[in-house]
Amino acid sequence: MQYKLKLSGALIRAFTAGILLLSLAAIGLSQQAPRYLRYIDPATGMTADQAVALAIEKNTELDAMRREAEAGEALIRQAGARPNPSLTVRGEKMTDGPNYGLMVEGGLPLELGGRRGARILVAERELEIRRLAVAEQERRLAAQVRRKYGEASAAGLRLRFIEEMLTAAEENYALVSAQVDEGRRAPLERNMETVELNRIRALLETADGGTAIQLIELRNLIGIPPEEPLRIRGDLDTPEVIPSDRLALAAGALAARTDLEGARALERLAAARTEQARTVGRVDADVMLGFQRMRSGFPMRAFDDAGMLMPISMRSNAFTFGVKLSIPVWNRNRDAVEAALLEEQAARQRREFGELTIRHEVAAALIRYESSLRSKEIYRVGVRAQAADNRDVVRQTYELGSTTLLDYIAELRRFIDTESGYIDARLAAYLAYIDLLEAVNSPELVTK
Numbered sequence: 001m002q003y004k005l006k007l008s009g010a011l012i013r014a015f016t017a018g019i020l021l022l023s024l025a026a027i028g029l030s031q032q033a034p035r036y037l038r039y040i041d042p043a044t045g046m047t048a049d050q051a052v053a054l055a056i057e058k059n060t061e062l063d064a065m066r067r068e069a070e071a072g073e074a075l076i077r078q079a080g081a082r083p084n085p086s087l088t089v090r091g092e093k094m095t096d097g098p099n100y101g102l103m104v105e106g107g108l109p110l111e112l113g114g115r116r117g118a119r120i121l122v123a124e125r126e127l128e129i130r131r132l133a134v135a136e137q138e139r140r141l142a143a144q145v146r147r148k149y150g151e152a153s154a155a156g157l158r159l160r161f162i163e164e165m166l167t168a169a170e171e172n173y174a175l176v177s178a179q180v181d182e183g184r185r186a187p188l189e190r191n192m193e194t195v196e197l198n199r200i201r202a203l204l205e206t207a208d209g210g211t212a213i214q215l216i217e218l219r220n221l222i223g224i225p226p227e228e229p230l231r232i233r234g235d236l237d238t239p240e241v242i243p244s245d246r247l248a249l250a251a252g253a254l255a256a257r258t259d260l261e262g263a264r265a266l267e268r269l270a271a272a273r274t275e276q277a278r279t280v281g282r283v284d285a286d287v288m289l290g291f292q293r294m295r296s297g298f299p300m301r302a303f304d305d306a307g308m309l310m311p312i313s314m315r316s317n318a319f320t321f322g323v324k325l326s327i328p329v330w331n332r333n334r335d336a337v338e339a340a341l342l343e344e345q346a347a348r349q350r351r352e353f354g355e356l357t358i359r360h361e362v363a364a365a366l367i368r369y370e371s372s373l374r375s376k377e378i379y380r381v382g383v384r385a386q387a388a389d390n391r392d393v394v395r396q397t398y399e400l401g402s403t404t405l406l407d408y409i410a411e412l413r414r415f416i417d418t419e420s421g422y423i424d425a426r427l428a429a430y431l432a433y434i435d436l437l438e439a440v441n442s443p444e445l446v447t448k
Helices: 002-030 048-058 060-080 115-181 187-222 246-256 258-280 334-400 405-440
Strands: 086-093 100-109 284-298 312-326
Touching: 048 060, 048 115, 048 187, 060 115, 100 312, 115 187, 115 258, 115 405, 187 405, 246 334, 246 405, 258 334, 334 405
Parallel strands: none
Antiparallel strands: 086 100, 100 284, 284 312
């Protein structure tokens, strides 16, 4: 029995020594520079506007779409080019006589019925769609960058808060450990503080990794390598003023949204293709010009100076001219016109559906922004300060011996959850604000 008691005492001393080593290691880590400074720099870090401007400049997908728009300009020039003339060379030779003929004829298409104008109009409408696609991609990219910037900022703020909690937990552990060594508290309380300290350290590692991942994803959207240093300011502030005129907000969105303007451009393109299909079913003509040389001969009794019988032949040259008509008798391109009309109707219906969708998006974004602002304000005014006071009171009562350490740890965890909830509320308000800017295509969304 004595041997078992001695062995138990040795285990307790070894366990206590291990706890002290862990606490010293934790204190040593806490003396290093705060981790959040790797990602957050409130003074010189990158702002959201700077991130958007850099993304629009460096994003390779957006640059590829710009090249496609430049290709559309070349297609307009090609559509305006006149068709090439045609050249026909023909000849004939009698197999049993001296007759032969040679004819060279050229044709110039006139493109009657507005063919050339319809072709140019289609190319112009296609270029318009490509340019609007670039503007729409800029809008979407700007919103994605701002959302990811907000998520990275929230992750950095959460990391900073957990580091502050870790510092406080280390101080609590040092205080309790000293009291245990003095015999004023039971060793169990030091063990409980050790568990809480290590739990916060685990939260810190998770938050650190999450912040690093958010910054890598932000680099990807911006278009910079993952190893390039990047620190942001971590700003989640949003305007507190909520637009009151919802009808005016929806009307502005219907006028400014590039995706809706793209739907209108598709409708105009469908109308241009309908007109082009009609021109193909109309009469067309080619102007024909040619030159012809002929030689003809026939037997006749005639003698040359030597008295030899020879045939008599005649040579002649002639210019030819005329018009070659393409007459749509059997097929007036009716099926192509019908298909183009159906496509035009489909484009119109998509545009109408897009207008309805945008009105819904604006209404939903405005409701989400209003509710998130109220939630953030409740956290700021009625939750955070009270939670901090509750933590301090429970801490004081614990030091006076009126409550247990478990009560204090429970209150500390509630405080951590409350502060995390406030960061989430700030992020929700920020994301809702970005959704509203994207829904109305505000000029504040894209910064070039």
